[in-house]
Amino acid sequence: MVEWTDAERSAIIGLWGKIDVGEIGPQALSRLLIVYPWGQRYFKAFGDLSTNAAIMGNPKVAQHGRTVMGGLENAVKNLDNIKQTYANLSVMHSEKLHVDPDNFRVLAECISLCVAAKFGPSVFTAEVQEAWQKFLCVVASALGRQYH
Amino acid sequence: MQHFKGHFLLLLEARTGNSICQVLFSQHYTERDRTSATMLSNKEKDLIKEIWERLTPVAAEIGADALLRMFASYPGTKTYFSHLDISPNSSHLLSHGKKIVLAIAEGAQDISQLTVTLAPLQTLHAYQLRVDPRNFKLLSHSMLVSLACYLGDEFTPVAHAAMDKYLSAFAAVLAEKYR
Numbered sequence: 001m002v003e004w005t006d007a008e009r010s011a012i013i014g015l016w017g018k019i020d021v022g023e024i025g026p027q028a029l030s031r032l033l034i035v036y037p038w039g040q041r042y043f044k045a046f047g048d049l050s051t052n053a054a055i056m057g058n059p060k061v062a063q064h065g066r067t068v069m070g071g072l073e074n075a076v077k078n079l080d081n082i083k084q085t086y087a088n089l090s091v092m093h094s095e096k097l098h099v100d101p102d103n104f105r106v107l108a109e110c111i112s113l114c115v116a117a118k119f120g121p122s123v124f125t126a127e128v129q130e131a132w133q134k135f136l137c138v139v140a141s142a143l144g145r146q147y148h
Numbered sequence: 149m150q151h152f153k154g155h156f157l158l159l160l161e162a163r164t165g166n167s168i169c170q171v172l173f174s175q176h177y178t179e180r181d182r183t184s185a186t187m188l189s190n191k192e193k194d195l196i197k198e199i200w201e202r203l204t205p206v207a208a209e210i211g212a213d214a215l216l217r218m219f220a221s222y223p224g225t226k227t228y229f230s231h232l233d234i235s236p237n238s239s240h241l242l243s244h245g246k247k248i249v250l251a252i253a254e255g256a257q258d259i260s261q262l263t264v265t266l267a268p269l270q271t272l273h274a275y276q277l278r279v280d281p282r283n284f285k286l287l288s289h290s291m292l293v294s295l296a297c298y299l300g301d302e303f304t305p306v307a308h309a310a311m312d313k314y315l316s317a318f319a320a321v322l323a324e325k326y327r
Contacts, residue, residue, distance in 0.1 A: 030305060031305050031308060034305040034306075034308075034309055035305065035308055035309040035312055052305060052306060056305070109289060112293060113292055113293060113296045113303070113308065114296075116293045116296035116297045117296040117297070117299070117300050117301065117303045118300075119297075120297050120298075120300060121213065121294075121297040121298065124293075124297055126213075126216045126217045126219075126220040126221075127220060129217055129220065129221060129293060130220040130221045133221050134221075
């Protein structure tokens with residue numbers, strides 16, 4: 001089981017409270033598709049991803065970004081049971097979507113960078129970053145857990 | 149035909165942005181150009197050069213910030229600094245952070261010459277410091293976070309992509325003499 005210090009818990013919950021899922025979600029997913037274009041392989045049904053502008057303006061990308069980011073809500077509310085909380089999603093990403101689990105780590109990095117750019121160094125301190133990245137790492141691990 | 153082939157390879161590398169592809173196609177480029185000149189467009193190189201030029205006056209602050217973030221998130225990286233005082237605001241941290249940022253900024257002045265510019269640092273890291281090159285990725289990510297924090301809106305997806313590619317190239321060149 002993951003052990004969270006009190007400082008880590010409050011950092012994660014505090015940061016989550018500031019985050020606008022509708023803003024950060026689309027930004028993070030757009031960045032993944034722009035910075036790591038091979039990630040587009042999973043989004044062939046999303047329409048035009050041919051330019052940065054197309055990606056950033058694509059409504060399906062935005063919607064999916066919101067969905068993914070919104071999914072983190074469950075993890076924040078279940079910090080002591082993330083593995084179980086994400087079990088079904090893990091099966092889905094493996095069996096149905098066939099997503100390479102390394103992408104979870106990459107998306108996590110994009111989320112962190114969007115959060116850093118949005119809130120700056122006084123909010124996203126080294127300590128908050130550590131707690132947030134540990135949290136995203138646990139979520140990514142839970143998402144990859146059911147792969148076989 | 150040769151021109152077309154070269155162009156096709158450039159397009160392939162631009163699409164994948166993957167350094168493994170670069171090694172496979174390296175026989176089509178000179179040793180000097182291999183890692184970086186082909187990954188980055190001229191616009192990206194100008195953007196990178198401009199950003200690092202602007203950050204040079206605050207090199208110590210940015211470098212120290214990146215190092216602190218790396219030590220906090222990846223405690224294993226601290227094992228290389230047992231001989232220094234790496235607490236926040238220590239003079240060691242600031243001077244070491246400054247060294248790193250200035251080296252990155254210097255490389256950004258002429259990215260096509262990265263292998264030449266970094267030759268002394270290559271030797272230092274390979275034969276003396278022997279930092280496991282997997283750690284370069286951790287510092288690169290931490291550096292990107294510092295940049296995102298300080299640049300805010302200016303850390304656009306285009307700047308992010310260019311910076312990520314540049315830092316990957318820098319790390320790859322730095323590790324070239326290891327084995």
